[in-house]
Amino acid sequence: MNAIGTIAFREWRTLFLSPLAWVLLAAMGGINAYVHQVLLNEFLENSMRMGMFGGAGVPPLSISADIIAPALGNSAVILLMLVPLMAMRLIADEKRRESWPALASSPVTPMQIILGKYFGLMLFLLVVIGMVALPPLTLFLFGKPDVGRVAAAFLGLILMTSAFGAVGLAASSMTKNPFVAAVAGFGALLMLWIAAWMGDPSGGLLERAVSYISFVTHFENFLKGVISTGDLAYYLFITALALLFARQRLMAERLSG
Amino acid sequence: MAETMIEIVDLTRTYGPLKALDRINLQVARGQVMGFLGPNGAGKTTTMRILAGLLSPSEGTVKVGGIDLIDQPNAARARLGYLPESPPLYPELTVREYLTYLAQLRGVSADRRKSAVDRAMERCGLTHVAGRLLENVSRGYKQRAGIAQAIVHGPDVVILDEPTVGLDPIQIREIRALIRELGGEHSVLLSTHILPEVRMTCDRVAVIAKGKIVAEDSLDGLEARFQHLAALRVRWNAPPALEAVREIAGVGEVEPGAEGWLITPKKGADPTPELVRRSVEQGWDLRELTPTSRTLEEIFLNLTTTEAEQNGSAKEAA
Numbered sequence: 001m002n003a004i005g006t007i008a009f010r011e012w013r014t015l016f017l018s019p020l021a022w023v024l025l026a027a028m029g030g031i032n033a034y035v036h037q038v039l040l041n042e043f044l045e046n047s048m049r050m051g052m053f054g055g056a057g058v059p060p061l062s063i064s065a066d067i068i069a070p071a072l073g074n075s076a077v078i079l080l081m082l083v084p085l086m087a088m089r090l091i092a093d094e095k096r097r098e099s100w101p102a103l104a105s106s107p108v109t110p111m112q113i114i115l116g117k118y119f120g121l122m123l124f125l126l127v128v129i130g131m132v133a134l135p136p137l138t139l140f141l142f143g144k145p146d147v148g149r150v151a152a153a154f155l156g157l158i159l160m161t162s163a164f165g166a167v168g169l170a171a172s173s174m175t176k177n178p179f180v181a182a183v184a185g186f187g188a189l190l191m192l193w194i195a196a197w198m199g200d201p202s203g204g205l206l207e208r209a210v211s212y213i214s215f216v217t218h219f220e221n222f223l224k225g226v227i228s229t230g231d232l233a234y235y236l237f238i239t240a241l242a243l244l245f246a247r248q249r250l251m252a253e254r255l256s257g
Numbered sequence: 258m259a260e261t262m263i264e265i266v267d268l269t270r271t272y273g274p275l276k277a278l279d280r281i282n283l284q285v286a287r288g289q290v291m292g293f294l295g296p297n298g299a300g301k302t303t304t305m306r307i308l309a310g311l312l313s314p315s316e317g318t319v320k321v322g323g324i325d326l327i328d329q330p331n332a333a334r335a336r337l338g339y340l341p342e343s344p345p346l347y348p349e350l351t352v353r354e355y356l357t358y359l360a361q362l363r364g365v366s367a368d369r370r371k372s373a374v375d376r377a378m379e380r381c382g383l384t385h386v387a388g389r390l391l392e393n394v395s396r397g398y399k400q401r402a403g404i405a406q407a408i409v410h411g412p413d414v415v416i417l418d419e420p421t422v423g424l425d426p427i428q429i430r431e432i433r434a435l436i437r438e439l440g441g442e443h444s445v446l447l448s449t450h451i452l453p454e455v456r457m458t459c460d461r462v463a464v465i466a467k468g469k470i471v472a473e474d475s476l477d478g479l480e481a482r483f484q485h486l487a488a489l490r491v492r493w494n495a496p497p498a499l500e501a502v503r504e505i506a507g508v509g510e511v512e513p514g515a516e517g518w519l520i521t522p523k524k525g526a527d528p529t530p531e532l533v534r535r536s537v538e539q540g541w542d543l544r545e546l547t548p549t550s551r552t553l554e555e556i557f558l559n560l561t562t563t564e565a566e567q568n569g570s571a572k573e574a575a
Contacts, residue, residue, distance in 0.1 A: 002364075003362060006358070006361050006362050007362065010358050014347070014349060014350075017349045018349070097346075097348070098341065098343045098345055099345045099346055099347050100345065101309065101311060101339060101341040101345045102339075102345035102346075102359060102406055103345075103362070104309075104310065104311050105309040105310055105311060105334060105337065105338075105339040106334060106359065106362045106363050107330075107331040107332070107334040107335040107363060107364060108331070108362065109330075109331065254310075254311065254312055254313045255313050
């Protein structure tokens with residue numbers, strides 16, 4: 001456990017020492033603030049229109065459903081692109097710049113290395129999510145968003161980010177080239193994302209299966225404020241699977257050299 | 258004999274059909290500096306990577322400080338420090354941060370960590386660059402930082418893979434002195450193909466060629482073993498006929514030359530007294546008689562190349 005913490009803290013510090021992390025934080029913050037502003041303006045326009053013409057036959061507007069949920073849905077798309085960029089260095093870069101032997105010849109198991117790297121990345125990504133949370137949280141000053149629903153949406157975002165990070169780490173364990181890792185990680189995540197377009201949750205077995213493996217299917221439930229064991233299990237399963245894959249890669253490397 | 262710190266028994270490593278290591282056996286005692294010689298591609302780095310736990314052996318056992326590397330990898334690795342061919346550095350860290358991180362990772366307790374890092378920096382001459390980023394220090398300091406990380410956790414065994422490659426002559430001398438000093442406290446396995454380095458730093462030598470250990474001995478022992486190959490260089494003012502020399506008891510091969518004749522004795526024989534006596538008796542006017550000992554280079558070549566290859570390279574040279 002000690003070794004995992006040591007590696008995680010080192011990784012977290014290293015992320016903040018790289019300009020990439022700061023650039024990504026800036027990009028994420030800028031886009032996020034812009035999207036939030038657009039959604040807020042739309043919300044205000046709609047609410048004024050409803051005030052003028054009455055809301056007959058239209059569902060009532062809600063801050064959590066009409067601003068926070070779509071904003072977080074949007075953040076998820078940005079994270080889909082950014083997390084592989086943050087995760088690409090984790091293992092691939094250690095191999096490329098040949099610092100890997102210092103870690104691999106230390107008394108730590110491959111699982112400890114993987115978990116240390118993963119938690120280090122997650123610590124950083126939680127900072128990113130914290131930044132994403134700031135604009136929606138300001139709405140609590142001016143209105144009464146549904147706390148439960150907002151919390152569920154954030155839980156969903158954290159779980160999804162965790163799965164993104166684990167897949168990115170797995171991609172990083174496969175190569176010595178961080179850019180190859182970033183592209184592979186992004187490709188895998190995008191496939192899991194767009195699987196929803198092909199699938200159909202009420203269709204045949206295959207369509208339901210394809211729909212089930214997509215991130216979107218499960219994330220939508222969280223955005224609606226629904227926390228189900230099935231969706232929780234899905235993200236934890238993807239995360240665990242990706243981490244085990246990465247560990248397997250490290251073990252296999254010792255055999256194949 | 259002192260406690261055995263590195264014990265390699267029947268170690269084999271294959272890469273697909275290629276046999277990189279073929280049943281090698283090697284022992285290094287506590288406090289000993291063992292030179293590990295061999296041409297490129299002979300299996301030095303493979304052996305060292307297996308010892309460091311980066312590669313699994315295909316067959317055979319490896320023990321570090323009596324602990325089996327396969328059964329208890331973490332316990333064994335805690336007693337071992339490894340410097341690969343290029344120092345494993347984190348360029349974004351300062352020298353002190355880097356060593357502190359690795360000391361912590363290798364289980365140096367918090368209260369001893371600072372003194373362990375200070376001591377490693379002092380031994381490697383890094384103290385005055387402690388606060389500098391690793392990416393900004395010179396090649397020599399990078400190499401020293403690499404050695405410092407291999408000893409910071411006070412391991413019993415230190416494995417150094419070609420530690421002086423790419424350094425300038427002054428740095429090389431300093432690093433060699435450091436390695437010499439490491440022996441005694443640590444057991445050191447040092448790979449190199451620079452032979453004078455072995456003479457300066459090592460107690461014993463193991464020579465590896467084509468995945469096999471072809472010799473393992475003390476330096477003097479190795480040279481003594483090849484002493485019978487040594488030749489006599491003889492010069493006369495009035496050189497005799499070739500046959501006259503050949504018939505002297507104990508004389509093996511005779512090569513006349515302008516720089517003197519090279520006379521190789523038969524194994525175990527010493528024709529020197531007889532040569533001198535005849536030279537005087539028959540008036541050949543002996544001017545010079547020098548035993549030429551085999552250099553380490555020659556022994557190394559003799560061990561690591563087959564006769565066909567030696568003839569081949571002789572032809573190329575001709």
